[in-house]
Amino acid sequence: MKHLFPILTKALLQVEEGASAQLILDEYRQRVPEDSWGLFQTFYLGVLEWQSHLESILKEFSKLKLNKYPKEDRYLMLLALYGILFLRKPPYAIVNETVELFKRKKSRLAPMANAILRSVLREEDLDQRVYGRMTPKQKMIKKYGYPVSTTSTLLEQLGDKKAEELLLYSKSIPRTDFVILGEEEEVLRMLEEEGHEIKPLEVERGYSFVKMNRPLEKVKAFKEGKIYIQSNASQVLASLIPEGKTLLDLCAAPGGKSIALLARDPNREITGADLTKDKLRMIRENLDRLALDLDLKQWDATEENPAWLEAYDTVLLDAPCSGTGVLHRQKGESADKELYDLEQLTLQQDEMLTHAAKYVKNGGFLIYSTCSILRDENEKRVEEFLQKHPNFTVVNLSQDEAFYRSYPEEGEDGFFACLMEKNEG
Ligand SMILES: C[S@@+](CC[C@H](N)C(=O)[O-])C[C@H]1O[C@@H](n2cnc3c(N)ncnc32)[C@H](O)[C@@H]1O
Structure with a gap:
């Protein structure tokens, strides 16, 4: 993580400054070493996806107001929070590495970062602590980060429980399903030769990637127009x-x-x-x-x-x-x-x-x-x-x-x- 967090903060800042999230991801694909790409993507997409929630947590635990953080340091904290709350990685290693990064920058925020991350880890009911004083609607707006009008419509039309289920699902990584065009056996062989894991769907010629072992644009069957991505x-x-x-x-x-x-x-x-x-x-x-x-x-x-x-x-x-x-x-x-x-x-x-x-x-x-x-x-x-x-x-x-x-x-x-x-x- 240590080597990735500084470059991740730069990428996330570019998005904050108005760049397209997808274009920035494409740009960093050229720069990030192949063996770190999976982790880079997980953190980058995860922080963008959960930014509102992570900021709500930081706000609750931090004595310093969010707008007083140097921007890069704020993202460093969001990355660390994402890592300790969402990834199956040893959380204290993430805390130590983050604090070390602050120290290396000679930042006076190092002790505070340490205290915040450790208190978050110790908190038994994070949702109650962060959102306990809010109405269900306020909580959903802050936690899931969708615009007020979207959240209100979903609540009105679906009720609290279903709306929250949907908002939670909206944070998941979507499946990549596809249709095979052309000769089915040949396309299946091409995919197998590249080592992808796929499973058939209910419709003829329909399949889904269980594990795609390279970016889609590099999958031969896709490049050659032999598959079409469709849910x-x-x-x-x-x-x-x-x-x-x-x-x-x-x-x-x-x-x-x-x-x-x-x-x-x-x-x-x-x-x-x-x-x-x-x-x-x-x-x-x-x-x-x-x-x-x-x-x-x-x-x-x-x-x-x-x-x-x-x-x-x-x-x-x-x-x-x-x-x-x-x-x-x-x-x-x-x-x-x-x-x-x-x-x-x-x-x-x-x-x-x-x-x-x-x-x-x-x-x-x-x-x-x-x-x-x-x-x-x-x-x-x-x-x-x-x-x-x-x-x-x-x-x-x-x-x-x-x-x-x-x-x-x-x-x-x-x-x-x-x-x-x-x-x-
Ligand atoms: C749900 S998408 C269609 C998806 C498409 N049928 C498919 O399977 O890939 C709706 C489309 O409606 C188009 N659209 C929006 N307003 C329109 C209008 N007034 N007249 C024609 N198309 C319109 C949008 O450009 C968008 O591509």
Whole structure:
């Protein structure tokens, strides 16, 4: 740790000064020795993830106000706190090494650092000590570090217990699932030769990395476009979309569902639309790497497109949403974003659904999906849509459930999907 903490403090300070957390991570990958990279990443991501909690602890135990610490020293303390509280490493070794670093810098904070870290280690109920005087909402805002509006919405919609479970899960490192494109046996052999540990998922051609032994960009099958990274839930959702010749994917970027559909049926004619040129470029880059193609169109899904009326066997509306089912994937900068105004989002979802419905041929299908776990964005949108569109009927997605749902607390991305058939009307 001794050799890593000074360089970690520099990296974390750059993020504090406004640099992108991912770009800084990429930059340090070149500088940090290969055998220390795993530990560097663990500390770097861990402190960013738990910064609010670690600062709350430091504030509680420190006589010196946080804004009086030299910035590098504050990060040194946060790194040490992360190490003693979250990692299975001998905590007193971390304390001693941190204090030694302070001494080496001839910092007058050395004795205080020692006292703080040792008191934290001795504390029997840290949560009670740090958050005991706060309301559950204040505690969740401070402990998990999400914006006030995100935390309030989750509490209102899910209740204290479920909201806290979700916020805790959002701190975990997400799984890397993938779909195999191309010849399955050959790709499995390539992965095995590089020594990765993988396991099959429930969907055909779906797998997950149990242990990836190099950065993703260096995995040969990824570089050669033979695998596509996509969560299990997203793969399952794509597999529920009925067969059909033509499909319109109204909110397609970065292309995950359309790519999964193309991989299964290369003859399906897919139009992928999204709001901006940049988003279309993202889809194009993914398609190029995978040597696939689909028709791309820049379009605002809240506007009607006369050329698409009754033109498609299937229309997929994977709507922009709060992303509450995938908080664990939104690390670094995106985690700081306020949850959008839920009312605005649901109005936009209704508007998009109304247009999407017009593009479906009679006898065709409309799929509405989100990566939200909030009823307001899921079941309620479908209920309102069906009231206004009696010519659509829900097709059950499993034996006992009308909708498809996957849950973060079960280790999956939180997705929702509803399949509806259009009848003459
Ligand atoms: C949940 S993501 C879609 C994920 C994609 N279907 C996939 O599987 O990879 C929602 C997308 O909606 C797009 N979007 C947001 N507002 C839009 C609008 N008004 N019209 C069209 N697309 C929009 C966003 O750019 C974003 O790419």
